[in-house]
Amino acid sequence: xxxxxxxISLTTNLNLIFYRRKREGKMLEKKAIFVVVDGxxxxxxxxxxxxxxxxxxxxxxxxxTEGCTGLMYTLGPGIIPGSDTAHLALFGYDPxxxxxxxxxxxxxxxxxxxxxxxxxxxxxxxxVDDKFRVIDRRAGxxxxxxxxxxxxxxxxxxxxxxVIFISSTEHRGTLILRGNGLSPxxxxxxxxxxxxxxxxxxxxxxxxxxxxxTARIVNKFVKKSWEILHSHPLNKEREKQGKFPANVVLTxxxxxxxxxxxxxxxxxxKSCCIAGSALYKGVARYVGMDILKVExxxxxxxxxxxAKANAAIDALKKYDFVFVHIKGTDNAxxxxxxxxxxxxxxxxxxxxxxxxxxxxxxxxxxxxxADHSTPICIKRHSSDPVPVLLYAKDLRKDKVTSFDEVxxxxxxxxxxxGIGLNRIIMDLMGCSHMVGS
Amino acid sequence: xxxxxxxISLTTNLNLIFYRRKREGKMLEKKAIFVVVDGxxxxxxxxxxxxxxxxxxxxxxxxxTEGCTGLMYTLGPGIIPGSDTAHLALFGYDPxxxxxxxxxxxxxxxxxxxxxxxxxxxxxxxxVDDKFRVIDRRAGxxxxxxxxxxxxxxxxxxxxxxVIFISSTEHRGTLILRGNGLSPxxxxxxxxxxxxxxxxxxxxxxxxxxxxxTARIVNKFVKKSWEILHSHPLNKEREKQGKFPANVVLTxxxxxxxxxxxxxxxxxxKSCCIAGSALYKGVARYVGMDILKVExxxxxxxxxxxAKANAAIDALKKYDFVFVHIKGTDNAxxxxxxxxxxxxxxxxxxxxxxxxxxxxxxxxxxxxxADHSTPICIKRHSSDPVPVLLYAKDLRKDKVTSFDEVxxxxxxxxxxxGIGLNRIIMDLMGCSHMVGS
Numbered sequence: 099x100x101x102x103x104x105x106i107s108l109t110t111n112l113n114l115i116f117y118r119r120k121r122e123g124k125m126l127e128k129k130a131i132f133v134v135v136d137g138x139x140x141x142x143x144x145x146x147x148x149x150x151x152x153x154x155x156x157x158x159x160x161x162x163t164e165g166c167t168g169l170m171y172t173l174g175p176g177i178i179p180g181s182d183t184a185h186l187a188l189f190g191y192d193p194x195x196x197x198x199x200x201x202x203x204x205x206x207x208x209x210x211x212x213x214x215x216x217x218x219x220x221x222x223x224x225x226v227d228d229k230f231r232v233i234d235r236r237a238g239x240x241x242x243x244x245x246x247x248x249x250x251x252x253x254x255x256x257x258x259x260x261v262i263f264i265s266s267t268e269h270r271g272t273l274i275l276r277g278n279g280l281s282p283x284x285x286x287x288x289x290x291x292x293x294x295x296x297x298x299x300x301x302x303x304x305x306x307x308x309x310x311x312t313a314r315i316v317n318k319f320v321k322k323s324w325e326i327l328h329s330h331p332l333n334k335e336r337e338k339q340g341k342f343p344a345n346v347v348l349t350x351x352x353x354x355x356x357x358x359x360x361x362x363x364x365x366x367x368k369s370c371c372i373a374g375s376a377l378y379k380g381v382a383r384y385v386g387m388d389i390l391k392v393e394x395x396x397x398x399x400x401x402x403x404x405a406k407a408n409a410a411i412d413a414l415k416k417y418d419f420v421f422v423h424i425k426g427t428d429n430a431x432x433x434x435x436x437x438x439x440x441x442x443x444x445x446x447x448x449x450x451x452x453x454x455x456x457x458x459x460x461x462x463x464x465x466x467x468a469d470h471s472t473p474i475c476i477k478r479h480s481s482d483p484v485p486v487l488l489y490a491k492d493l494r495k496d497k498v499t500s501f502d503e504v505x506x507x508x509x510x511x512x513x514x515x516g517i518g519l520n521r522i523i524m525d526l527m528g529c530s531h532m533v534g535s
Numbered sequence: 536x537x538x539x540x541x542x543i544s545l546t547t548n549l550n551l552i553f554y555r556r557k558r559e560g561k562m563l564e565k566k567a568i569f570v571v572v573d574g575x576x577x578x579x580x581x582x583x584x585x586x587x588x589x590x591x592x593x594x595x596x597x598x599x600t601e602g603c604t605g606l607m608y609t610l611g612p613g614i615i616p617g618s619d620t621a622h623l624a625l626f627g628y629d630p631x632x633x634x635x636x637x638x639x640x641x642x643x644x645x646x647x648x649x650x651x652x653x654x655x656x657x658x659x660x661x662x663v664d665d666k667f668r669v670i671d672r673r674a675g676x677x678x679x680x681x682x683x684x685x686x687x688x689x690x691x692x693x694x695x696x697x698v699i700f701i702s703s704t705e706h707r708g709t710l711i712l713r714g715n716g717l718s719p720x721x722x723x724x725x726x727x728x729x730x731x732x733x734x735x736x737x738x739x740x741x742x743x744x745x746x747x748x749t750a751r752i753v754n755k756f757v758k759k760s761w762e763i764l765h766s767h768p769l770n771k772e773r774e775k776q777g778k779f780p781a782n783v784v785l786t787x788x789x790x791x792x793x794x795x796x797x798x799x800x801x802x803x804x805k806s807c808c809i810a811g812s813a814l815y816k817g818v819a820r821y822v823g824m825d826i827l828k829v830e831x832x833x834x835x836x837x838x839x840x841x842a843k844a845n846a847a848i849d850a851l852k853k854y855d856f857v858f859v860h861i862k863g864t865d866n867a868x869x870x871x872x873x874x875x876x877x878x879x880x881x882x883x884x885x886x887x888x889x890x891x892x893x894x895x896x897x898x899x900x901x902x903x904x905a906d907h908s909t910p911i912c913i914k915r916h917s918s919d920p921v922p923v924l925l926y927a928k929d930l931r932k933d934k935v936t937s938f939d940e941v942x943x944x945x946x947x948x949x950x951x952x953g954i955g956l957n958r959i960i961m962d963l964m965g966c967s968h969m970v971g972s
Contacts, residue, residue: 141929148931173970175951176958180971193971200972351972475929476564479969481962482931483949504933504947513949 126367127528128490130463131410131420131453134188134378135446136181137428139471139484139503143436149474150485150502152436153443157451158466158487162501165464165489168511169503170519171481172470178481179516181428184469185381187516189421190524191358196384199282199353200377205272207380208264209389212355217280217312220351221263221271222288223247223344224297226324231294236269238342243332244271247344250326256315263323263347266376273349275315281308286350287320297348316349323347360386361419365529370413372406373397373423382421399426399438403445407452414462418527422449431472439474454489463490463526466501467519486511486519490526563804564965565927567900568847568857568890571625572883573618574865576908576921576940580873586911587922587939589873590880594888595903595924599938602901602926605948606940607956608918609907615918616953618865621906622818624953626858627961628795636719636790637814642709644817645701646826649792654717654749657788658700658708659725660684660781661734663761668731673706675779680769681708684781687763693752700760700784703813710786712752718745723787724757734785753786760784797823798856802966807850809843810834810860819858836863836875840882844889851899855964859886868909876911891926900927900963903938904956923948923956927963 140148172179172187182200183193201218212218223244225234240247244265254261259277266272283304287297300316302309324346327333333343361369363386371382371389374397379389392409394402406422413420424446430438446466453464471482485506496510507513514522524530577585609616609624619637620630638655649655660681662671677684681702691698696714703709720741724734737753739746761783764770770780798806800823808819808826811834816826829846831839843859850857861883867875883903890901901924908919922943933947944950951959961967 141931143929146932169947169949171949171955174958175949175955176960176962176967178962178967178969180969183971186971197971473929476965481959481967483947503931507933507947507949508945513951 126418128461128463128526129414129418129420130465130523130527131414131422131457132523133422133424133446133449133453133464133466134185135424135427135443135466135468137431137470137472137479138443138468139473139482140431140439141471141473141475141480141482143474148503149436149439150443151500151504153440153447155443155447155501157447157454158501159499161450161454161464161466161489162487162506163499164495165487166494166496166511167488167498167501167506167509168486169483169507169509169513170467170486170516171483171513172516174515175483176481178479179470180479181377181469182381184516185378188469188520189361189381189385190364190517190520191385192517196358198356200351201272201282201353202355203353203377203380203384204266204351205264205274205355205380206383207376207378208266208272210262210264210272210274212274213276214355214357215280216355217275217282218353218355219273219316219349221273222348223269223271224346224348225342225344226297226346227294230296230324232289232291232297232346232348233294234342235288235290235348237344240269240344243336243344244268246332247327247330250330251323251347254319254322256318256322257311259315261315261319269344271347273319273347275312279308279311280354281306281312282352282354283309284313284316284352287316288348288350290350297346300349312352320347320349358384362386365524367418367527367529368416369419369421370417371421371423372409372413373421373425374401375423375425378423378425387421388417397425399429399442401426401445403449404452407449410453411456414457414460418529424449428472431474432477434474434477436474461491463488463523465489465519465523483513486514488522488526563855565898565900565963566851566855566857567902567960567964568851568859568894569625569960570859570861570883570886570890570901570903571622572861572864572880572903572905574868574907574909574916575880575905576910576919577868577876578908578910578912578917578919580911585940586873586876587880588937588941590877590884592880592884592938594884594891595938596936598887598891598901598903598926599924599943600936601932602924603931603933603948604925604935604938604943604946605923606920606944606946606950607904607923607953608920608950609953611952612920613918615916616907617916618814618906619818621953622815625906625957626798626818626822627801627954627957628822629954633795635793637788638709638719638790639792640790640814640817640821641703641788642701642711642792642817643820644813644815645703645709647701647709647711649711650713651792651794652717653792654712654719655790655792656710656753656786658710659785660706660708661783661785662779662781663734663783664731667733667761669726669728669734669783669785670731671779672725672727672785674781677706677781680773680781681705683769684764684767687767688760688784691756691759693755693759694748696752698752698756706781708784710756710784712749716745716748717791718743718749719789719791720746721750721753721789724753725785725787727787734783737786749789757784757786795821799823802961804855804964804966805853806856806858807854808858808860809846809850810858810862811838812860812862815860815862824858825854834862836866836879838863838882840886841889844886847890848893851894851897861886865909868911869914871911871914873911898928900925900930900960902926902956902960920950923951925959925963
């Protein structure tokens, strides 16, 4: 049947939340560190075991032993989560309501101040040949040339709409269209194809003047990017060096920005994000988290895990809810790299060790989970459920002694969703509200 | 929030699905054989054990040991599934949206080509006495007389609406009304009563001209059926032999047919059905499966299980998703027949043995489950959850070593719904899509 949970509009219940906090004049019952290990869930990879079952992770197992565990289908059984929708759910934001495309998260993730109604895109610098066919979707992966090339694409206005382009890491960038009457319902220009074909024409996905207008502007922008970039001195230089010139910008993941009620609005908590990759910072900003800058947090396998752990501990002084994102596990999974994934899980174990040691005398709930599985055998996101652990004073202690996908199935949290996990943590913090009386 | 799982309109996501398949140019990751053992779930029936716990089923236990298991509430906790709604859910079609009454499934199940807007009914040949009171709802269960009697009910037109009647097995049949302005919102004429009362008058359940018209036509048809059948030579003959004459047709389960997106539309897969009973073939046809004819598949306890197993293996050459339905367990349960139910489960064990052996070198996921429980102690469908197993290369291996209602509760699939199971299998096959990016 369509829905299992009673429908509880958090908006209409906002008054109740503050009512309770004000009336009781209470402090939070706990603070929280919420660790999401991207793509950590796996299927059998060796000797009948998953990566988590193979990994050395004594501290994670200790937290599982001392705390409580469960199994999580982030978006529901059988649904393959994207990174963006999974994190929305984990922050308590139903993707069905709050997901408006990936573009805005990318723009927020690079620190751009979006305004209501802006339409944003994920972009790549790419290479087209002299027949305007895409021969490298990543322009041979740029190093540091992105910002210089991006600066040549500034101050553009197309059909009365302001066009903003921002370079992020390597070949990646973000396009923002700002103006009246724009729509996110348009198709990608990125052909996503291994074949040599021209950039696709963006098409309206709905028959509205807004979608038609936005598609037209995007098509003009792609053409314009080529006109500007193909003769850019930096590209001439790259060609001389035998490198792919970054001579066109391709767009995808159109999304419209609308401001939403923040975690502070909802729960009265101060929250922050420690992450290396732009997307996760973007989703965190979308729900009102502050983004902390941590030296050495790269979003790659070389990330400085101790720096992230110490930053999280430090953040507890100022924040109630600290989100820590670990990306390397997912990268390793997409590459089919078991050694790399094991190495990253051992790093997460070290992170857990620092968090556990340094919160010993504080009332903090530590939660470790994944946003989704990325099984090494298929090198893609899958719907296989992920393990969850909660570790804090006074929590129920179940019989699970190993933190892995199989053991936690008999954990005392049962089988939950991403939104469910968020609500459980908010309640543990003492900042949730009773439904009814 | 509104719902745990985002409601994924498969219609709006169709582009994504095909997009992904096209872009990556990928083959399916696995094929699937989906075995539904009707009414297999039970409560305690002897020595503190359920029928599954009592049955000898070493291969099912082996599949559970080597694969992963879970507990399924097909339509949700506490909801008693009908056979039709349960199968809709198991095929991934939300009954809340796609269930339009049983009649169309019966008509599709006997091979009739329904058209959009047809209103179909389940029917019985029945016996009325000279005061027009129903004295046997099944006309003493016909043997082979159905088709001959049905032929006398052809070429009828009532109030401008075409009336089609088809005999199926024994006393059963299907009525189809074809014309403009019909409605399924009318009541049954079958009194479903052990008392001697006349056929009920069909009444509109909504105050619409369509419902009023349809009820009127049905009432005329029931009367007409008596006018034609009561003097039929074959009935005169039955009366001479002291048998109940099949002298009236009773209607129930009105439903309107609307074409839906098929499994092929949704997932690009070729699917087929191996079943003995009309209803299951009907639901399968509704979602676009081909119906395979298997000699000896009777839908009863005497079904030829080896023929069904071999047909399933054979079907893998041509099809991606093979649905195998086993009905005998449910019949035995409704009859309170423990021996019969045990016997059928042992037959299913043999089926599983053949499927396992003959798919050894293929990338096939074998799934065994039930549509609902039919506890022997109450002889009716119940909401008690049913066990699920998935067996395939690379799947997580949980600690469950017995395939029964109790053991699977700690399985690593957790607790899922029928639609959830369908989505999980579609993802395992590699034909599902990511939600978000």
